[in-house]
Amino acid sequence: MTADTSDDTDRLTRGQARLSEITGRSGEEVMAALGDVAPDFARYIFEFGYGDVYSRPGLDLRARMLATVAGLVCLGHAARELRVHIGSALNVGATREEVVEVIMQMALYAGFPAALDALMIAKEVFAARGLAAKAD
Template sequence: MTHHQAEDESRFERGQKALSRIDGKGGEKVVASLADIAPDFARYLIEFPFGDIYCRPGLDLRSREIATIAALTALGNAAPQLKVHVEAGLNVGLTRTEIVEVIMQMAVYAGFPAALNGLFAAKEVFALHEEGSGTEDIARS
């Protein structure tokens, strides 16, 4: 095994642990759903965002999820990913109030339609969270 392969395994293993801790079953389902169409992309999703970026020391996971929720809300066209990350925000200690405030803040920069879409996505996650089903259903939407 070359040094590069060993390093890639390290990124992959680190990414799997981070994905599980942050996104839980919702993130794992997203990765699994790519297995039959783009398994390499599933691996990249684990290695780069989770193995490299989320594991950097400069921000804690709460701060990273605030940034991610804000960015996905501002995009306005990423509701499935936003739902997974709203659940992730709850997983890493964000309150519903903090999540709602982050999404509302995006109305200033991304417009009311993006903020409305984000609020409705969060509302759906919160309702599923209350039912105890978590992101299993969210990842499929």
């Protein structure tokens, strides 16, 4: 008896499409980076993370990405992922100001050092995209 893998294929395809929609990139970079050490882990990222969780109804991608930024700020040790997900939040409609406000809000829960580090990462992402601060 063989397992039916059509659902897994659908989840993988859905996850790859969702990642592309969010980041503007295919998942080839993720697959390549993990291919020689843990190719199954890359597949799990697509299937579960993007194919299942990010594809759920109930929140739009903008809200999901702002929640993701908040969670990564609270971790305090995910600079690479925070950089990617701040960019992704901008890709799906979040504004510079919303990203900054979410990070500042997390100072209450993650602490000021975590929020400060996150603001410096956000500043780099904004600069790379030409998103200057609004003059008061």
